Amino acid sequence: MSFVFPTEESIPPEYRISPIHQKTYLLGGEIREWNGETQMVQSPIFLNRNGKLEPVILGSYPSFDTAQSLEALEAAVTAYNHGTGVWPTSTPKERILAVNHFVSLMKEKRNQIILLLMWEIGKTEKDATKEFDRTIEYLEDTIASLLELESNSSKYISESGLIAQIKRSPYGVVLCMGPFNYPLNETFCTLIPAILMGNTVVFKPAKYGVLLLEPLLECFQKAFPPGVINTVYGDGAKVISPIMESGKIDVFAFIGSSHTANLITKKHPKLNRLRSVLGLNAKNPAIILPDTDLKSMVPEIVSGSLSYNGQRCTALKILFVHKDILDEFTKLYLEEFSKWKSGMPWEPGVHLTPLPEEGKTKWLKVLLDDAIANGAKILNPGGGEITESFMFPAILSPVSPKARLYHEEQFGPLVPIVPYSNIEEPLEYIIKSNMGQQASVFGEDPNVVGKLIDTLVNQVARVNWNAQCQRGPDVFPFSGRKDSADGTLSVSDALRVFSLRTVVSFKDTEKGRNLLGDVLKTKSSRYLSEEFHL
Ligand code: G3H
Numbered sequence: 001m002s003f004v005f006p007t008e009e010s011i012p013p014e015y016r017i018s019p020i021h022q023k024t025y026l027l028g029g030e031i032r033e034w035n036g037e038t039q040m041v042q043s044p045i046f047l048n049r050n051g052k053l054e055p056v057i058l059g060s061y062p063s064f065d066t067a068q069s070l071e072a073l074e075a076a077v078t079a080y081n082h083g084t085g086v087w088p089t090s091t092p093k094e095r096i097l098a099v100n101h102f103v104s105l106m107k108e109k110r111n112q113i114i115l116l117l118m119w120e121i122g123k124t125e126k127d128a129t130k131e132f133d134r135t136i137e138y139l140e141d142t143i144a145s146l147l148e149l150e151s152n153s154s155k156y157i158s159e160s161g162l163i164a165q166i167k168r169s170p171y172g173v174v175l176c177m178g179p180f181n182y183p184l185n186e187t188f189c190t191l192i193p194a195i196l197m198g199n200t201v202v203f204k205p206a207k208y209g210v211l212l213l214e215p216l217l218e219c220f221q222k223a224f225p226p227g228v229i230n231t232v233y234g235d236g237a238k239v240i241s242p243i244m245e246s247g248k249i250d251v252f253a254f255i256g257s258s259h260t261a262n263l264i265t266k267k268h269p270k271l272n273r274l275r276s277v278l279g280l281n282a283k284n285p286a287i288i289l290p291d292t293d294l295k296s297m298v299p300e301i302v303s304g305s306l307s308y309n310g311q312r313c314t315a316l317k318i319l320f321v322h323k324d325i326l327d328e329f330t331k332l333y334l335e336e337f338s339k340w341k342s343g344m345p346w347e348p349g350v351h352l353t354p355l356p357e358e359g360k361t362k363w364l365k366v367l368l369d370d371a372i373a374n375g376a377k378i379l380n381p382g383g384g385e386i387t388e389s390f391m392f393p394a395i396l397s398p399v400s401p402k403a404r405l406y407h408e409e410q411f412g413p414l415v416p417i418v419p420y421s422n423i424e425e426p427l428e429y430i431i432k433s434n435m436g437q438q439a440s441v442f443g444e445d446p447n448v449v450g451k452l453i454d455t456l457v458n459q460v461a462r463v464n465w466n467a468q469c470q471r472g473p474d475v476f477p478f479s480g481r482k483d484s485a486d487g488t489l490s491v492s493d494a495l496r497v498f499s500l501r502t503v504v505s506f507k508d509t510e511k512g513r514n515l516l517g518d519v520l521k522t523k524s525s526r527y528l529s530e531e532f533h534l
Contacts, residue, residue, distance in 0.1 A: 003387035005046040005053055005354075006344055015346040017119050020059035022214045025233065028075035029226025031217055034062040039234060041211055044122040044354035044389040045344065053388055058119055061210050063234040066242045069202075072230040073243045076173045076200040079227025087228045088170050088198040091526055092150045095196050096143050102192075102223035103139050109215040113184065116212035118345035121180055122353040122389075125346050127308055135185045138474050139192050141491045146196055149495060154529045156516075163508045163516070165528055168499035170198030171275055172250030175243060179255040179279075180356060181311045181411075183209025189474075190253035190277060193494035195228060199251065202243060204232045206256075208356040236260070244268050251498060255279040255313075258483045277497050278486040279478070282437035283317045283409050284460075284469040287426045287452070288329060289443030290322040297442050297466060298332040304440065304468025306340065306393055309352055309413045314469040316440060317409060318399070319417045320426035326419045330397060334380055342392065354389035355412060361391045364412045367405045371396050371416065374403040379417075409435070423452070430459050436481030438462040438469035461485070504528060 008016075023034045038060040046053040064072075079085050087095075110132055117128035153167045174194040178187025183206050194201055205213050210233065220229045232239050243249060244267035251274070254261050258280040268274045286301060304316040321329045342352040355361060368384045376396040378384055383394035393413035399406050405416045420426055430439060439460045443449050449465060456463045461479040464470070471478045479488040487497045504527070506512045519525050 002382075002385065003342055003390045003392065005048050005388070005390075007048045011344075012346065015115065015118070015344075017056075017058065017115060019057060020116075020211045020214060022059065022061040022211060024214075024217060025062055025064075025072075026217045026220055026229060026231045027072055028078070028230065029221060029224075029228075031221055036065070036068070037063040037234075039063040039210075041120065042358075043119050044356040045119060046354070046388050055388075056119070058116075059211055061214070061233050064232050064239050065234075066238055069232045069234075069239040070242055070246065072202050072232045073173070073246060073248060075227045075230045076202050077248050079200040079225065080170075080173050083170070083172070085200070085227070086225045087195075087200060089526055090198065091529075092146055092196075095198065096146060098223050098225075099139065099143060099192060099196055102219055103136060103143075105219035105222060106139075106216060107136060109219070112215050113212050117184065117209070120212055121183065121209050121356045122345055123308060124350050124353060128345065131182060131185045134472075134474070135188050138185070138189060138491065141474065142193055142196060142494065145492045146495055149492070150529075158508050161508050162505050163512060164503050164505040166501055166503050167527065167529075168197060168496070169502040169527075170499055172199060173248055174199045174201045174251040174253055174498065175240070175249045176201050176203045176253045177240075177256065178206050179313075180206040180208035181308065181313070182255075183212060186255045186279070189489060189494060190255070190498075191229075194251065194253060194498040195224065197495055197499040199498055200227055201229045202232055202249075203229055204236075204239060236264070240264055241267055247273070249274060251275040251277060253277040253498075257281055275497070276486045277489070279313060279489070280480070280484050280486075281409050281435050282313045282480065282484050283407070283433060283435045284314060284438045284440065285318045285320055285426060285430060286316045286440040286442060286468075287423070288319060288321045288325070289423075289441070289445070289448060290324045291444045291448075292325065292329075292442040293444060293466075294325065294328055294332050298329070298336050300466070300468050301440075301442070302333060302336045302340070304470075305415045306337070306351070306413060309355060309391075310393070310415070311355070311411055313411075314438060314471055315411075316468060317411075317416075318406065318429075319415065320420050320429070321397075321417055323419045323421045326397075326417075330379055330395075330417065333395065337380060337393070337395065340393075342390070352390075352393065352413065355391065356389070360412060361386045361389060364391055364410065364414055367403075367408065367410055368394055368396070368414060371399050371403040371405040371414075374400040376400065376403065376405075376416070384414075407433075427455060430456070434483045436460045437484040438464060438480075440464040440467065440469050442466055461488075 041058040043056040247269040340351040343350040397417035399416035
């Protein structure tokens with residue numbers, strides 16, 4: 001059962017990697033040289049060197065201090081220039097052309113970024129490829145969505161003696177921070193819509209998955225005017241606190257823990273100025289009803305709980321299984337799980353890989369031991385075994401409400417099973433939970449499931465019937481209640497959260513109409529439009 005890290009020689013040549021020592025950052029349209037302190041990047045992948053496991057050093061990146069991060073902020077503030085900068089006053093058509101340019105440059109970096117996703121965060125080749133391709137698709141769909149939005153809002157409305165055009169304007173300067181589990185996709189799902197709507201951005205990559213963004217610096221530089229995007233790196237307390245304390249951030253776009261989001265948000269001196277777009281903690285439950293078609297549903301539940309080692313905000317993080325089917329369910333779950341292969345991200349058919357977060361396996365072990373001390377048993381052989389950054393998944397039952405794993409988000413390969421006899425038990429859990437992102441219900445009886453759906457839609461933001469929880473497809477709204485999110489993201493919603501509906505209105509008189517005609521004829525306003533054409 002013990003996990004085997006490879007020797008250097010056994011890695012196929014196309015998956016080998018040379019260290020990247022990033023000595024550059026993007027500020028005010030320049031790719032600047034960095035000569036200050038750096039942060040070392042260690043891969044979750046270890047190498048077997050003469051029988052000894054040694055971590056792979058992937059390179060390093062700049063570690064900013066307060067002065068550097070404030071310089072990046074000033075570059076974004078200057079580019080926005082109180083809404084009078086080149087970017088916020090550009091037309092949607094001009095912004096779309098720039099983003100299109102960026103997407104075409106980004107496509108050239110596909111292989112490099114996929115390889116870095118594998119080495120930096122241990123994502124399998126299949127999932128890393130999916131993350132890259134899904135991001136490109138998301139950006140292309142976002143452009144299409146903006147075209148539609150603009151064409152709908154280019155009409156003039158006549159109401160109560162007034163004529164108005166209602167379009168969307170940017171908010172200002174956005175601080176954008178993404179998560180390590182989707183360092184490209186989730187980050188770009190806020191970063192690019194924010195830019196597309198005319199905002200300028202200070203962008204801090206997640207703690208892990210930083211180097212994979214380095215190849216994109218020159219793409220940003222080539223595609224956007226100076227200062228539209230500025231990068232910062234390093235310790236949050238040094239880098240993010242002063243930016244927030246300045247009071248110059250208009251939108252905080254953050255995917256991560258609610259604890260960190262609260263710490264950062266509180267630093268803003270003018271809370272009513274600050275808009276927040278947050279994707280936070282989740283502990284999505286699956287309710288497995290007694291009449292579930294287990295044979296066809298168990299593979300879905302295994303995938304929902306363990307894909308990318310359970311490191312998805314949408315993962316099924318607690319399984320409520322009806323007592324009448326508990327034995328059959330666990331038997332099938334273990335059978336399906338036994339097909340899941342552990343290994344290196346580049347190995348064909350691999351599912352389970354090392355974890356990128358420093359100290360994560362130790363922390364998971366604490367949760368695991370606590371669940372066992374509170375009556376749970378590990379159902380699978382080798383469950384919970386640790387080899388450096390790798391933890392073999394532990395499937396645990398029965399997990400008691402006294403265990404930390406019952407309440408806390410594990411974000412890793414621990415699968416807690418909670419047997420129940422009365423549906424009120426999982427419902428009470430969901431109602432009392434601080435989190436409220438999604439839930440999955442597995443069962444066949446439309447009467448039972450229909451009633452459950454009615455209860456759950458007022459507890460979470462998405463109810464999945466006979467399906468695992470997930471964000472996609474990206475046209476669906478992605479949100480959460482309670483401590484799980486603030487704001488809604490999707491291809492079309494993201495454009496809305498980064499912009500304000502803004503009205504230009506005038507009296508509906510002959511004089512008013514003539515004056516509008518003159519403005520449109522002379523094109524003296526870039527904002528007012530007759531019709532939207534590209
Ligand atoms: O980590 C949270 C992601 O948004 C989950 O997305 O459900 O497509 O894996 P996914």
